[in-house]
Amino acid sequence: MRIGILGTGAIAEAVVRGIAADGHEITVSDRSATRAAALAREVAGLRVAPNQAVLEAADVVILGLVAGAAATVLPGLRFRPGQRVISLMAGAALTEVAAWVAPARAEAVMLPYPAIAAGGSPILAFGDTGLVTALFGARNRIFALASEAELADFLVAQAVLSPLALALADTAAWLAPRVSDPAAAEVFLRDLVATSLAAGPLRDLLTALDTPGGYNRRLRQHMERAGLTGDLRAGLDDLAGRAPPR
Ligand SMILES: NC(=O)C1=CN([C@@H]2O[C@H](COP(=O)(O)OP(=O)(O)OC[C@H]3O[C@@H](n4cnc5c(N)ncnc54)[C@H](OP(=O)(O)O)[C@@H]3O)[C@@H](O)[C@H]2O)C=CC1
Numbered sequence: 001m002r003i004g005i006l007g008t009g010a011i012a013e014a015v016v017r018g019i020a021a022d023g024h025e026i027t028v029s030d031r032s033a034t035r036a037a038a039l040a041r042e043v044a045g046l047r048v049a050p051n052q053a054v055l056e057a058a059d060v061v062i063l064g065l066v067a068g069a070a071a072t073v074l075p076g077l078r079f080r081p082g083q084r085v086i087s088l089m090a091g092a093a094l095t096e097v098a099a100w101v102a103p104a105r106a107e108a109v110m111l112p113y114p115a116i117a118a119g120g121s122p123i124l125a126f127g128d129t130g131l132v133t134a135l136f137g138a139r140n141r142i143f144a145l146a147s148e149a150e151l152a153d154f155l156v157a158q159a160v161l162s163p164l165a166l167a168l169a170d171t172a173a174w175l176a177p178r179v180s181d182p183a184a185a186e187v188f189l190r191d192l193v194a195t196s197l198a199a200g201p202l203r204d205l206l207t208a209l210d211t212p213g214g215y216n217r218r219l220r221q222h223m224e225r226a227g228l229t230g231d232l233r234a235g236l237d238d239l240a241g242r243a244p245p246r
């Protein structure tokens with residue numbers, strides 16, 4: 001396929017890497033010049049061009065802008081009938097994207113994660129998810145959602161990833177200076193969490209980690225007493241009650 005990417009940011013880079021070996025003709029916008037140039041060096045045949053030239057060279061357009069920029073940038077560009085658009089933008093409804101890219105067809109909103117670069121990532125998708133599945137389904141798991149409301153709730157819930165990653169980074173920083181191989185601290189913790197979460201349901205894991213007097217149980221109870229679970233719920237409710245900033 002001839003694929004154009006508008007907004008060559010962090011997630012667009014991961015998406016490009018995830019399909020780099022699939023034989024597509026990829027053009028990315030020149031705005032994040034350093035990142036775009038690095039992709040051009042590493043991905044065979046990838047071209048870098050101004051926004052409008054990206055659209056001229058593409059039948060499938062992937063939007064990797066932040067929604068606030070998209071609202072001003074996209075209406076000034078010329079999309080064409082028959083172009084198929086996938087938006088990566090959290091906080092821009094599919095109907096809104098459809099208005100910005102007309103007369104092209106806004107097919108789906110897709111929320112990928114940095115892990116899409118290597119494959120094996122979950123992907124949230126809403127709309128007509130056929131194109132998303134064709135491009136990314138072989139290497140990743142697509143979670144097709146039934147409505148914008150469902151997408152909005154998943155968007156709130158997925159935000160737990162960043163505080164979880166921060167808790168792990170803080171723990172690795174606590175461990176590293178105490179041990180003989182500091183580099184092993186973060187690698188161990190990432191492995192521990194990734195394999196434990198992949199093994200099965202969270203409730204089973206929590207039960208297995210509930211050894212009386214055990215380290216896991218004592219730290220969990222400390223965090224519960226400190227208000228962690230209440231804070232988390234309040235944070236989720238707060239996100240759910242506010243529109244993202246534009
Ligand atoms: N990061 C993530 O894990 C995920 C992000 N998303 C969504 O992807 C989108 C981008 O996020 P992220 O990659 O993190 O953000 P970045 O800030 O890394 O990327 C935004 C990109 O948009 C570019 N840009 C800004 N203005 C223009 C313009 N006028 N023309 C062309 N490009 C422009 C920026 O270029 P410049 O640097 O030159 O300003 C930058 O390359 C957001 O909508 C976010 O919700 C979705 C899922 C996951």
Ligand SMILES: O=C(O)[C@@H]1CCC=N1
Nearest residue numbers: 090111112155158159
């Ligand atoms: O706003 C978000 O949470 C999306 C997904 C990760 C980064 N951006």
